[in-house]
Every structure is written in C-alpha cells, then in structure tokens.
Amino acid sequence: xxxxxxxxxDEQDLLLIYQLIFEPEGYDIRLASSGLQxxxxxxxxxxxPDLIILDYHLGRNGRNEPLLQQLKADPxxxxxxxxxxxxxxxxxxxxxxFLREANVRVVLKPFEIGALLHTVQxxxxxxxxxxxxxxx
Amino acid sequence: xxLLADWRRPESFCVAFPLMRGWRMSWxxxxxxxxxxxxxxxxxxxxxxxxxxxxxxxxxxxxxxxxSRLDLLSCQNVLIYLGLGAQKKVMQRFHYALAPHxxxxxxxxxxxxxxxxxxxxxxxxxxxxxxxxxxxxxPFVGGETHRSTSTIVASEDENSMVYEEKKQAFDxxxxxxxxxxxxxxxxxxxDEQMDILHFRGDTSPYLRLAQGRASLNxxxxxxxxxxxxxxxxxxxxxxxGQPVKKAGVQVSDNGVLRDMIIEVIPLNASAAERYFVIxxxxxxxxxxxxxxSLVPAGSQGGAAQQGRGVKDRRIRELERELETTxxxxxxxxxxxxxxxEELHSANEESLSSNEELQSLNEELETSKEExxxxxxxxxxxxxxLQQRNTQLQEARDFAEAIVExxxxxxxxxDADLHAQRANRAFYQHFQVAPADTERxxxxxxxxxxxxxxxxxxxxxxxLPANHALVDYEVDHTFPHIGHRIMLLNAQRIExxxxxxxxxxxxxxxxxxxxxxxxxxxxREEFMAMASHELKTPVTSLKGYAQLLLSRFIKAGDERSxxxxxxxxxxxxxxxxxxxxxxxxxxxxxxxxxxxxxPFDLNVLVREIVExxxxxxxxHQIRIEGAVAAPVSGDCEHTGQVLxxxxxxxxxxxxxxxxxxxxxxxxxxxxxxxxxxxxxxxASEKLTHVFERFFRVxxxxxxxxxxxxxxxxxxxxxxxxxGGRMWVESQPGVGSAFSFTVPLAPPPESGAQxxxxxxxxx
Numbered sequence: 001x002x003x004x005x006x007x008x009x010d011e012q013d014l015l016l017i018y019q020l021i022f023e024p025e026g027y028d029i030r031l032a033s034s035g036l037q038x039x040x041x042x043x044x045x046x047x048x049p050d051l052i053i054l055d056y057h058l059g060r061n062g063r064n065e066p067l068l069q070q071l072k073a074d075p076x077x078x079x080x081x082x083x084x085x086x087x088x089x090x091x092x093x094x095x096x097x098f099l100r101e102a103n104v105r106v107v108l109k110p111f112e113i114g115a116l117l118h119t120v121q122x123x124x125x126x127x128x129x130x131x132x133x134x135x136x
Numbered sequence: 137x138x139l140l141a142d143w144r145r146p147e148s149f150c151v152a153f154p155l156m157r158g159w160r161m162s163w164x165x166x167x168x169x170x171x172x173x174x175x176x177x178x179x180x181x182x183x184x185x186x187x188x189x190x191x192x193x194x195x196x197x198x199x200x201x202x203x204s205r206l207d208l209l210s211c212q213n214v215l216i217y218l219g220l221g222a223q224k225k226v227m228q229r230f231h232y233a234l235a236p237h238x239x240x241x242x243x244x245x246x247x248x249x250x251x252x253x254x255x256x257x258x259x260x261x262x263x264x265x266x267x268x269x270x271x272x273x274x275p276f277v278g279g280e281t282h283r284s285t286s287t288i289v290a291s292e293d294e295n296s297m298v299y300e301e302k303k304q305a306f307d308x309x310x311x312x313x314x315x316x317x318x319x320x321x322x323x324x325x326x327d328e329q330m331d332i333l334h335f336r337g338d339t340s341p342y343l344r345l346a347q348g349r350a351s352l353n354x355x356x357x358x359x360x361x362x363x364x365x366x367x368x369x370x371x372x373x374x375x376x377g378q379p380v381k382k383a384g385v386q387v388s389d390n391g392v393l394r395d396m397i398i399e400v401i402p403l404n405a406s407a408a409e410r411y412f413v414i415x416x417x418x419x420x421x422x423x424x425x426x427x428x429s430l431v432p433a434g435s436q437g438g439a440a441q442q443g444r445g446v447k448d449r450r451i452r453e454l455e456r457e458l459e460t461t462x463x464x465x466x467x468x469x470x471x472x473x474x475x476x477e478e479l480h481s482a483n484e485e486s487l488s489s490n491e492e493l494q495s496l497n498e499e500l501e502t503s504k505e506e507x508x509x510x511x512x513x514x515x516x517x518x519x520x521l522q523q524r525n526t527q528l529q530e531a532r533d534f535a536e537a538i539v540e541x542x543x544x545x546x547x548x549x550d551a552d553l554h555a556q557r558a559n560r561a562f563y564q565h566f567q568v569a570p571a572d573t574e575r576x577x578x579x580x581x582x583x584x585x586x587x588x589x590x591x592x593x594x595x596x597x598x599l600p601a602n603h604a605l606v607d608y609e610v611d612h613t614f615p616h617i618g619h620r621i622m623l624l625n626a627q628r629i630e631x632x633x634x635x636x637x638x639x640x641x642x643x644x645x646x647x648x649x650x651x652x653x654x655x656x657x658x659r660e661e662f663m664a665m666a667s668h669e670l671k672t673p674v675t676s677l678k679g680y681a682q683l684l685l686s687r688f689i690k691a692g693d694e695r696s697x698x699x700x701x702x703x704x705x706x707x708x709x710x711x712x713x714x715x716x717x718x719x720x721x722x723x724x725x726x727x728x729x730x731x732x733x734p735f736d737l738n739v740l741v742r743e744i745v746e747x748x749x750x751x752x753x754x755h756q757i758r759i760e761g762a763v764a765a766p767v768s769g770d771c772e773h774t775g776q777v778l779x780x781x782x783x784x785x786x787x788x789x790x791x792x793x794x795x796x797x798x799x800x801x802x803x804x805x806x807x808x809x810x811x812x813x814x815x816x817x818a819s820e821k822l823t824h825v826f827e828r829f830f831r832v833x834x835x836x837x838x839x840x841x842x843x844x845x846x847x848x849x850x851x852x853x854x855x856x857x858g859g860r861m862w863v864e865s866q867p868g869v870g871s872a873f874s875f876t877v878p879l880a881p882p883p884e885s886g887a888q889x890x891x892x893x894x895x896x897x
Contacts, residue, residue, distance in 0.1 A: 014672070014676055020679075090722050110674050110677075
C-alpha cells in the first residue's frame with residue numbers, strides 16, 4: 001500500500017523539492033499551495049492523505065493556527081498524522097504544549113533530507129499501528 | 137486707793153478725763169475696758185466710781201513741798217525739760233516722796249542719772265526703779281530745811297504736823313550718835329561700789345581726800361599702805377559674809393610707821409544690796425601704852441634689856457609681819473595660779489576654737505576647690521556642647537544644601553501630612569510657589585492636585601504601618617504638567633515625626649523604556665521575518681544540495697559530491713549565523729520561549745557530546761564525573777549552551793586532540809565545565825568574553841570566524857535559569873568555560889514548573 005502524502009506550503013520551489021524527495025521513495029504525494037485555503041479541505045476530502053506535512057509559517061499573513069486547529073478539531077481528520085515543517089524555532093516552542101497534546105511532529109527548516117524521511121516513516125508506522133489497533 | 141496726777145501745765149486739768157477717743161482705747165484689753173469704762177457714742181467714758189477715786193492737784197515739783205509715802209510715782213517726760221542740777225534735786229524729792237520700796241516709773245527718754253544711790257533698777261528695763269533704803273549720808277531736807285519747815289509749819293495740814301515730829305526724833309538720834317561716836321572706833325560705811333556712804337569718828341589718820349576729781353571711793357581715799365590691806369580684807373569678808381579682822385597693818389604717816397587693825401563687817405541689807413562697815417583701830421595705841429608704862433616700873437639696868445626687849449618685840453613684829461606677808465604671798469600666788477589656770481584653759485579653748493576654725497577654713501578651701509573643679513567641668517561641658525552645636529549646625533547646613541541641590545522634588549511633611557517645606561526642585565517641577573505650599577495639607581496643595589487616591593492610601597494607610605516605602609509608582613494627570621508617572625520614596629523620621637517624600641518623575645524614563653521595548657519588539661519581529669525569509673531560500677538551497685549530493689554519490693562522481701558536501705557545510709554555517717542573530721534579538725526583546733523542567737543533566741551531556749562528536753573527528757570529547765540529582769531548567773537551551781561551548785572548544789583548539797567535559801554537583805547546583813587545551817585567552821580580556829559582539833582579537837584569533845554572539849547568548853541563557861557562567865584561561869595552555877544549573881526542587885513542586893512553561897525572556 002502506497003502511503004499518500006499531502007504537503008502544504010506556499011513556496012513553489014520547496015514543494016518541488018518535497019516531490020523530488022518523496023516520489024523516488026515511493027510515496028503518493030500531493031502538493032498544495034497554502035494560498036488557496038478553501039480548496040485544502042476539498043483536497044483532504046478527495047485525496048484522504050495518510051500524512052500531512054504543513055509549513056507552519058504559511059504565507060506572509062503569519063500564523064496558520066486556524067488550519068492546524070481545524071485539522072485537529074475534525075474527528076474524521078484528527079487521526080491523520082501531522083508534521084509541522086517550519087523555520088521559526090522560537091514560535092514553535094511557544095506552541096509546544098498544544099503541539100505535544102495534538103501529537104504533531106516538528107521538522108525545523110532547513111532540514112536534513114534523511115531526518116525528514118525518518119520522521120515521516122516514524123509517524124506513518126505509529127499511525128498504521130494505531131489504525132490496526134482501532135480496527136481490531 | 138488714790139490716784140494722783142501732776143502736770144506742768146495747770147490748764148490740762150480741765151481736760152482731764154474727757155471722753156476718751158476710740159483710737160486711744162486700743163491700748164487696753166476688752167476686759168479692762170469693760171471694767172473701767174463705759175461706751176458713749178462710740179467712745180468710752182470712765183466709770184464714775186473710778187473717777188471719784190482720783191484727786192487732781194496742782195503741784196510744783198521744785199518749789200512745793202513733796203508728797204510722801206507714795207507707792208507709785210510716774211514721771212513721764214518731765215526730766216527731759218530740766219537741767220542736770222534740777223534733775224538731781226527732783227530725784228532726791230522723788231526718793232523722799234516714795235514709801236520704802238516704792239516704785240518710780242520713768243519715761244523712755246529719761247534716766248536715773250547720778251541718783252543710783254537712791255534708786256535701784258527693777259527688772260531689766262531701765263524704766264522701773266525701786267527706792268533704796270535711805271542712806272544717812274544725804275538726808276533729803278538738806279539746805280532747804282529751813283524754808284520747807286517754815287512753809288510746812290505755816291500750813292494747817294495734818295501731814296505737816298507728822299513731819300514736824302519726825303524731824304525732832306531725827307535730831308535726838310543724831311545727838312545720841314554724836315555722843316556715842318566718841319567711844320566708837322573710827323569707821324566708814326561703804327556700799328558695794330566701794331563708795332563711802334557714812335563717816336563716823338575721826339578717819340583722817342586712815343583716809344584722806346585724793347587728788348583729782350572729787351570722789352568718795354574708799355581705795356582712792358585710803359592712805360598709802362592701807363589700800364592693799366583693805367582690798368584683801370574686803371574680798372575675804374565679801375566671800376565669807378563674816379566679819380574679818382586684820383591686825384598688823386602698817387601705815388606710814390608722815391614718816392612714822394604705825395601699826396593698825398582693820399575690821400570689816402558686812403551688812404546684808406537685802407539680797408541685792410550689801411554694805412560694809414570698816415572699823416579702823418590703832419594697834420600700837422593699845423599695846424604700846426602698857427609697855428611704856430611698864431618700863432619705868434622695871435629694873436634699873438634695863439637699858440640694854442630694854443633695848444633687847446624693843447628689839448625682840450621688833451623681831452616678833454617683823455616675824456608676824458613676815459608671816460602675814462607670806463600668807464598674802466601664798467594667797468596671791470594661789471590667785472595667780474588660779475588666774476593662770478583660767479588663762480591657760482581660756483588659751484586652750486581659744487586654741488581649740490582656732491583649730492576648729494582652721495579645719496573649717498580647710499573645709500571651706502576644699503569646698504572652694506570642689507566648686508572650682510565643678511566649674512571647670514561645667515566649662516568643659518559647655519565647650520563640648522558648643523562644639524556639638526557647631527557640628528549640628530554644620531550637619532544641618534550640609535543636609536539643607538543636599539536637599540536644595542538634588543534635582544528630585546522633595547517634600548517634608550509633618551505627622552498630620554502638612555507640608556513643612558519643599559526644595560527648589562519641587563517648586564520648579566510642579567510650578568507652585570512656596571507660599572502656597574508651606575504649612576498646608578498635602579491633599580490641598582496646588583488646587584488639590586495631590587489628592588490622588590493611590591497617594592492617600594500610601595500616606596494614610598501604608599506608611600504608618602511601614603517605616604519606609606521604596607519606589608512606589610503613582611500614575612496621575614496633573615492640572616499644569618499633564619500626565620505623569622511618579623516614583624515615590626518615603627521615609628519616616630521617627631524622632632521628629634517628620635515624613636520625607638521624594639517624588640521622582642519617571643514619565644520620560646518610562647516612555648523611553650517603553651519606546652526601547654517597542655523598538656526591540658519591532659526588531660525582533662523584523663528579525664524573525666528576515667530570518668524566515670533568509671531561511672526559505674536557504675532551505676531550498678540545502679534541499680537541492682542534498683538531492684544533488686545523493687545523486688552524485690549514486691553516479692560515483694566523488695569530486696562533485698565533495699564540492700556539494702562543502703557547500704552543504706557552508707550552508708549550515710549560514711543557518712547557524714542566522715539562528716544566532718535571531719536568538720539575540722529574541723532574547724533582548726524578552727520573547728525567547730522558555731520551558732523550565734526537571735531533567736537529567738548527565739543524559740543531556742551525553743547526547744550533546746555524541747551529537748557534536750559526529751561532526752568532529754579530530755577531537756575526542758571525554759566526559760568526567762556526573763551530576764548526582766536532576767537539575768531544573770530549559771533542557772533545550774541548556775543543550776544549546778553546551779553545544780556552543782563545545783563548538784568553541786573545538787574551534788579554538790585546532791592542534792589538540794581531546795576536550796574534557798566535567799560534571800560535578802553540590803547541594804544546590806550542578807556544574808558543567810568544558811576544558812580545552814587551545815590557544816587560551818589573555819587575562820585582561822577574560823571579563824569581556826560574555827559581552828555581546830565581543831571577539832577576542834589578536835594575531836592568533838584572526839583565522840576564527842564568528843559574530844561574537846555565542847558566549848553572550850549562552851551566558852544570558854544560563855543566567856535566565858538561575859545559574860552563572862565563568863571562564864578560567866591561560867594563553868597557550870587552554871580555556872575552561874563552566875556554567876551551573878540549579879538542582880531541581882523536590883518532585884511535588886513539579887506542577888509548578890509546568891505552569892512556568894509559557895514564560896518568555
């Protein structure tokens with residue numbers, strides 16, 4: 001089963017890099033620009049990703065907390081593992097409590113590709129293990 | 137009873153016993169007034185019975201025959217109008233007029249004068265006298281007998297008749313005396329003053345009139361050689377009160393030596409009055425007569441015998457005289473001795489009193505010295521007080537000058553919060569005049585501009601409870617100077633009950649600080665955005681570099697792979713620099729996220745050393761020792777500090793192969809030291825290494841890049857979690873950077889540390 005990966009970022013170059021990283025590793029990856037927030041819900045509905053990578057500092061308007069909270073608040077989506085990818089370590093630390101509670105993993109930009117892949121694999125394994133437990 | 141009054145002026149009789157004036161009556165007691173007087177119209181009139189007792193008669197003292205046998209004679213202010221002769225005469229008449237022991241009353245200015253032989257004082261006052269017994273020497277009638285007799289005889293008065301009879305009786309006695317005097321020895325009567333009162337018989341062989349002032353004094357009149365014998369005999373008689381006879385008194389009379397006998401017979405007239413009768417007798421007259429009569433009757437050849445007899449007698453006489461003289465001598469010596477003894481004792485007394493005086497004097501001297509000493513002490517004390525006063529004044533001036541000089545407004549309040557005074561800065565700053573400030577209630581000052589609830593609370597409630605208040609902030613809009621933030625410092629002076637209130641206007645400072653904070657926040661925001669913006673392309677760069685690197689490795693192009701690896705390392709450095717800059721601005725803006733948790737420092741040290749060890753193959757990092765207990769702090773930032781120190785150690789010891797990390801702990805903190813054996817730091821630069829942007833400069837340091845922010849950030853972080861950081865270094869030997877982390881409190885306070893998690897610095 002090919003894991004489905006949704007990457008939301010506002011930087012086209014970076015989205016391409018994600019594609020270059022994950023496609024050779026055999027992931028079904030879907031890229032979304034953070035500028036189109038309305039369509040994100042639809043993409044998630046249609047694509048049903050196994051994991052979402054979200055650039056926390058989305059767009060110039062700053063914090064993308066509403067999206068994060070929306071994802072976590074929706075019972076059908078909250079089970080999907082989430083990885084925050086951000087350059088802003090200090091802002092991230094401020095949200096540490098919430099992130100830990102919501103079981104959100106963090107990858108600091110600029111990232112080492114190996115470390116990113118490792119985090120994604122870990123999250124997927126944990127998620128599928130939990131899914132199996134739920135199904136039984 | 138008869139009362140008799142006399143007055144020199146006849147006309148005074150008609151006014152005798154008028155109505156007595158009230159003021160005169162105050163002399164008498166009430167009882168006496170009631171007895172003798174009766175009141176008439178506020179005055180007093182004498183009782184009729186008393187008045188009828190009185191006989192008034194006009195009488196000339198000097199011319200008229202005197203009254204007699206009076207019990208009391210009052211003579212007030214009469215003698216003062218009389219001459220000395222008349223006075224004497226009047227005295228004699230008084231003496232006559234009074235009955236024996238009758239009283240004579242004299243006025244205060246009058247004296248008895250020479251008539252002391254007639255009157256003796258009664259009592260201590262020399263105003264009452266009693267009549268002495270009549271001495272025969274001066275019969276009253278004297279030269280006036282004839283006249284008075286004729287007058288009296290001419291009168292038909294009964295009293296005059298009696299007088300006549302007396303006179304005749306007197307003559308008879310006198311005659312008798314005269315006859316008897318021929319048989320009696322010559323004698324004199326003397327009083328105690330040794331004045332002769334009476335002569336009897338022929339006293340010329342014994343007495344003679346002395347030269348000079350006329351005197352009847354016995355001793356003055358005694359012939360030579362007799363006075364001594366008289367004195368001794370008289371004194372004996374006076375002492376014993378018995379008649380004393382003294383024989384063998386020799387008196388030379390015109391060259392003839394005569395032997396005499398003196399006999400003194402005291403007469404005690406009364407207790408106070410004594411007289412002496414002195415009898416003189418010729419001893420030789422009685423003894424020599426028989427002798428001379430015997431001689432012719434004796435033997436014929438008795439010339440020699442007679443001579444011998446005369447001689448023997450002479451010898452006997454002489455012996456007797458010698459004996460007498462010896463006795464005299466003995467007595468005189470005894471008297472002398474007694475007098476001597478008295479003198480001696482008096483001398484001793486005076487000596488002892490002298491000594492007493494001396495000791496008193498010494499005591500006085502001592503007291504004087506003491507007073508002198510106390511005086512000096514007082515002087516010293518005074519000088520000291522003066523000095524203190526001067527010091528006090530100086531201190532006061534000094535304090536005043538300080539108060540006036542300081543730029544901060546200062547207000548002195550009394551216990552009732554009334555302004556005592558304010559300094560110049562206060563008047564300038566709040567734009568008020570001294571007249572509107574002093575002695576007024578603080579909340580009334582400047583139209584009630586100080587009537588601030590917070591200040592009222594501070595002054596009326598907080599300050600009485602506390603002794604002083606430090607840095608109490610008051611935010612208020614003043615009428616003249618607008619919105620101000622004041623920093624109040626108050627101090628109560630217990631002794632004088634005064635209150636010092638310093639008002640520091642910190643509005644500008646606050647504003648500046650606020651602006652600075654705003655700037656820092658803006659800068660942090662900018663830096664955060666800038667770093668994000670920088671990191672976005674760097675992330676892409678790094679991503680592509682890594683993709684290319686893996687692709688070159690797969691293709692076996694090692695040279696390109698090596699270049700890309702270098703590029704990747706340079707990108708890491710760039711990222712590190714951006715992170716450092718961001719950390720500094722975040723720190724300074726107080727926005728650094730901080731999570732304090734208990735954690736195991738040993739584990740952290742091991743992880744970090746491992747992590748750093750991957751990137752550096754030249755140095756071997758050795759961990760020595762361990763921390764005994766969990767520490768409390770931000771695990772991530774502590775790791776960051778350790779990474780920083782290890783990176784520096786690696787960077788500044790390019791020649792060395794080992795780095796030592798030492799962990800120790802004591803009762804309240806853990807210490808981590810990172811020691812290298814690198815180039816070291818000069819001692820004068822050691823204190824600056826933790827400053828922002830400080831880089832150790834020198835020829836050997838130029839090859840090491842960096843912004844100089846790492847140690848600053850590390851030190852700030854260590855400080856933030858309650859630790860400290862220091863360095864020990866020696867150029868050419870190496871450096872040891874150490875920092876402490878406080879040990880975690882007991883586990884039950886873990887919940888509290890969770891709450892702290894959202895703090896920023």
